[in-house]
Amino acid sequence: MKTIGPVLVVLGCILAIWYGAAVLLNAQWERDQAARADSTIGWAEIVPRTMAQERPVLPVPHQVAAELWKLTWGEEVHGRKGLVRSGSLSNRGLLLHAWVTFSATLLGFAIGSGFGILLAVGIVYNKAMDASVMPWAIASQTIPIVAIAPMIVVVLNAVGVSGLLPKALIAAYLSFFPVVVGMVKGQRAPDAMQLDLLRTYNATPAQGLWKLRFPASMPYLFASLKVGVAASLVGTIVAEMPLGGAGLGTRLLAGSYYGQTIQIWATLFVAASLAAASVILIGALQRGTLKRMGFGR
Amino acid sequence: MTEKATPAVITANDVELTFQTSDGPVHALTGVNLTIEKGDFVSFIGPSGCGKTTFLRCIAGLETPTGGELSVNGMSADEARRARAYGYVFQAAGLYPWRTIGGNIRLPLEIMGFSRADQDQRVERVLELVDLKGFGKKFPWQLSGGMQQRASIARALAFDAEILLMDEPFGALDEIVRDHLNEELLKLWARTEKTIAFVTHSIPEAVYLSTKIVVMSPRPGRIADVIESPLPRIRPLDIRDSAAFIEVAHRVREGLRAGHSDDV
Numbered sequence: 003m004k005t006i007g008p009v010l011v012v013l014g015c016i017l018a019i020w021y022g023a024a025v026l027l028n029a030q031w032e033r034d035q036a037a038r039a040d041s042t043i044g045w046a047e048i049v050p051r052t053m054a055q056e057r058p059v060l061p062v063p064h065q066v067a068a069e070l071w072k073l074t075w076g077e078e079v080h081g082r083k084g085l086v087r088s089g090s091l092s093n094r095g096l097l098l099h100a101w102v103t104f105s106a107t108l109l110g111f112a113i114g115s116g117f118g119i120l121l122a123v124g125i126v127y128n129k130a131m132d133a134s135v136m137p138w139a140i141a142s143q144t145i146p147i148v149a150i151a152p153m154i155v156v157v158l159n160a161v162g163v164s165g166l167l168p169k170a171l172i173a174a175y176l177s178f179f180p181v182v183v184g185m186v187k188g189q190r191a192p193d194a195m196q197l198d199l200l201r202t203y204n205a206t207p208a209q210g211l212w213k214l215r216f217p218a219s220m221p222y223l224f225a226s227l228k229v230g231v232a233a234s235l236v237g238t239i240v241a242e243m244p245l246g247g248a249g250l251g252t253r254l255l256a257g258s259y260y261g262q263t264i265q266i267w268a269t270l271f272v273a274a275s276l277a278a279a280s281v282i283l284i285g286a287l288q289r290g291t292l293k294r295m296g297f298g299r
Numbered sequence: 300m301t302e303k304a305t306p307a308v309i310t311a312n313d314v315e316l317t318f319q320t321s322d323g324p325v326h327a328l329t330g331v332n333l334t335i336e337k338g339d340f341v342s343f344i345g346p347s348g349c350g351k352t353t354f355l356r357c358i359a360g361l362e363t364p365t366g367g368e369l370s371v372n373g374m375s376a377d378e379a380r381r382a383r384a385y386g387y388v389f390q391a392a393g394l395y396p397w398r399t400i401g402g403n404i405r406l407p408l409e410i411m412g413f414s415r416a417d418q419d420q421r422v423e424r425v426l427e428l429v430d431l432k433g434f435g436k437k438f439p440w441q442l443s444g445g446m447q448q449r450a451s452i453a454r455a456l457a458f459d460a461e462i463l464l465m466d467e468p469f470g471a472l473d474e475i476v477r478d479h480l481n482e483e484l485l486k487l488w489a490r491t492e493k494t495i496a497f498v499t500h501s502i503p504e505a506v507y508l509s510t511k512i513v514v515m516s517p518r519p520g521r522i523a524d525v526i527e528s529p530l531p532r533i534r535p536l537d538i539r540d541s542a543a544f545i546e547v548a549h550r551v552r553e554g555l556r557a558g559h560s561d562d563v
Contacts, residue, residue: 195389198361202387204380205410213406217397295397296438 020063027059028052061264069268070096093248096272102248103238104276106166110173111234111280115227117174118181125182126189126215127207136186143179147172147237152244169245173237177230184226188219221297224288231280239273250276308372308462308494309335309358315366316353316520326519327353328364333513333522335496337461340488342505343498343513344551350520351498351513355466358496359387371462383411385462386455390470392447394439394454401426401435404454411458425453428487445476449483456491463495470500481507482536489532502555506530506548507539514554524554 025048032051036043053062061069077095078085084092091098121139124131151172158168192214200210242251250273257266314331317324328350335341343351356362358371360380371379379385386407394403401422408418426432429449439447448468455463469477481504488495499505505512506528514524529543538544 195391195393196395199387199389199393200410201361202359202380202385203407203410204383209410213410214395217395220397296399296440297397 017063020060021053024058024060024062025049025052028055031055031059057261057263059263061267065264066267066271069264070271073265073268096250096253096269099248099250099253099269100272100276103235103242103250103273106169106238106241106249107173107231107235107276107280109166110170110238111177111231113170114174114177114234115181115230118178118226118230119185119223121178121182122185122189123211125186127211136182139179139182142175147176147240150175151237151241155241155244169238169241169249172241173234176237177234180226180229180233181223184222184229185219188222189215191218191222217295220295221292224284224291227284227288228281231284232277235273235277235280306337307334308337308339309333309370309496311354311367311369313367314354314357314364314369316350316357316362316364317366328357329519329521331367331520331522333525335494335511337494338492339511340495340509341497341511341513342509343496343515344500344502344505345515345523345555346517347500348520349515349517351515352466353520354515355464355496355498359385359464383458384460385464386458386460388448388452388455388463388465388468390467392439392444392451394447394450396439399436399438400431400442400450403439403450404435404457407454407458413458421457421459425456428456428490429453430483443476445472445480448472449480452484452487456487456493461494463493465495465497467498467500469504477501477504478536484508485534502548502551503539506544506551507534507536512547512551514551516555516557523557524550526550526554 029048029052032048032055033043052058053065055061058065073094073096077083077092078097081087081092081094083094091101093099121131121135125135126132154172154175155168158164158171189211196214196218197210200214205213238249239251239254242249243255246252250269253269254266257263257269311331311333314328315326316328317326331350331354343354345351353362357364357369358376360371360376360378363377369376372382372384374382374384394400395406398406404422404425405418408421413421422435423432426435429452431446431449431453434442434446434450439450442450452465452468469480472480485508497505497508499508510528510532512526512528513522514526515521516523526547528547530538530547
């Protein structure tokens, strides 16, 4: 409860800066309009108008909030295609798109994390993989995802793979890397003494993995998963841009085609909330797991 | 103590170990000859760099000698390791923080494939043996350093190996706790009749605990003196004030000084 004051102050500052910036950025359009009508216009008139433009350079917070409300609750409850009237989520609202993006994100995250863990085990247990895999993994992350995503989507479409999977694969492409790095580090966390201890028991490598290396790497794994799930969401959104159909990426692109800045911002907020929710979820999973494992102190 | 009555458990014959480093070879051990009999409590004492820990690791099969013969239970050291012939206690307790004390003691039992019921029974038994009854469900961080080290001894005892190898197990503990654990260790040794090899750098600890004290000296690591202790097997703490004790301690000190004379 002691933190609520500072949090509110920071939030207030952000909102104040946002409103200020919106007024400054949108003012020029109002002056141009006034000039076109052969009149001059003072700040007293400019300020309220900058907060009510249809296509502002920077929409103000309450515009974004209203748009968010309209595209979620409003669309589903009152809209012709909404949940209440049609029984399914509206393709004009954001919930459907958020769900499509989120499911691809989760699938991609699962694929990416699984692949990352397998790769990390390979790197730790196999000298050849240790020397050869990491440079490629790093190289894979230096390629801009925006450049490679359309190609992967097109190639997969050509071989008959479409729908969720192409997007999920691009999400996996981004999310496997932090998991590899974290899990390699985590599995190498046990010191020489702990490894010697297992040798005195004549433990098999598999026992070493399950009883020592995996448990020891759990704190590292969760840190990586948090980064990975956010990267996964970014990958999905980027992959959706050239695709069409449903998804937050598609909506963002459509918004920028038609200059719907308020809609873009509303969509961005949904994406950000999805990322935040995922990270919080993993954080909760982390606390629960580590506490049960006795790391909690 | 005749050789026939008590069979040799560990015999070292001219054991040598040379590490190849970028600065040239380092002679960690040269010409080590030693016999450890069943039921012996043997301490290795010497300054750092004398190879006492290295020799213990050779017995454990964690290092491989580059020369000579070393047999443990009639096998090579590595075969003995694979046959799980010994329990090893390290300088630090090294308990897994994600396992309870009971879970830590269970670790070797799980690896060696003991049945679940047998595991439970053994965990209870060794917890009692090291005086930690009722602490099985606690996590390591809830215990003091001395208790953690006792738990690690319990872990080494759990699978009933005949040999116990201990590498400065009490080195990081304060003297009061150390005295107490020394006394406990002697009782444990008397009850379990194990053969114990014990590395230390404390002269009173070595004299108090051992039936045989191996004094080692560095550069190259070698045995300077082997002292058969005349002290009785049952030793109360105040035996350390007896004349016999002081005499043995004196001889150990002499041995250490002789080994050091060339480079002091």
